[in-house]
Amino acid sequence: MGCTEVVIFMEKVPMTVRGEQTLREELEILLKRRPIISKAIGEARELGDLKENAEYHAAREEQGICEAQIRDIEYKLSVSQVIDVTKMENTGKVIFGTTVKLIDINTDDELTYCIVGDDEADIKKNLISVNSPIARGLIGKLEGDEVSIHTPGGVKEFEIEQVQYL
Template identity: 55%
Template sequence: MQRYPMTPEGKEALEKELHQLKSVDRPRITAAIAEAREHGDLKENAEYHAAREQQGFCEGRIQDIEGKLGAAQVIDINELEHNGRIVFGVTVTIENLDTEERKTYKIVGDDEADFKINKISVNSPIARGLLGKYEGDDAKIVTPQGEVEYEVVSVEYI
């Protein structure tokens, strides 16, 4: 079975969502289905069909999360040797050598990635180009606009 890297925070977020789905959403949807059934003819009962659709989405998400948690390889950055190398879970600041623009990213698992809050997937082109580098190294990263060269400004194990 293939394992998928995940930070402890990512695992905790999935467990929290799973708990919400199982203990709050599932019972609410079940109650909505029961109430809609009481209204009679199910063929023309929009509330019933909407609740059944919600139930399908909820059950699908529960299965998806359980699968992800079962295949998760939780990597705690605090338990790794801090030798300054860019690895999964670090926060890295890079500077575009052409524009001198700086960006800070945290390298996380696929399910945790959210570019809006500067969390990038370990499988993204930027992360793949940075993994294994050290502070002060240059990294050439292929982007849709072409190859861009960055300097690693800092590597933080937080």
């Protein structure tokens, strides 16, 4: 009877250079907190009975949260594929990482979005996920194209005014 080898392929997740940098900064902060939390646990342990020691339990809980965050960030970085659009030729085509200036055909409102990975998305900062309806409708289109995109709020029609590889 032979051994069966199981190979798991992790799908790479696109991430911008800015997104990777932000995650690395968060990880650095968390790694610096580790020894501080360990020291707090040690000091709380010295206070005596651990069953009724609120400081000890609070420090252990903080340690658990910190370690979970470290694992989460390390995983995200391990499966990320960092895409630097500044090193690509600007063909006017909308791709992951580009900043797209749109004009709403019905209202003449100007909108600007940067297409980023799921973990980087923040609509308040005009960072939209590559998997959002608007980004999916824009990917592959060219500067000057008019597009109709089905969104949860209905069909939106845009003209792609500018595509920037920032």
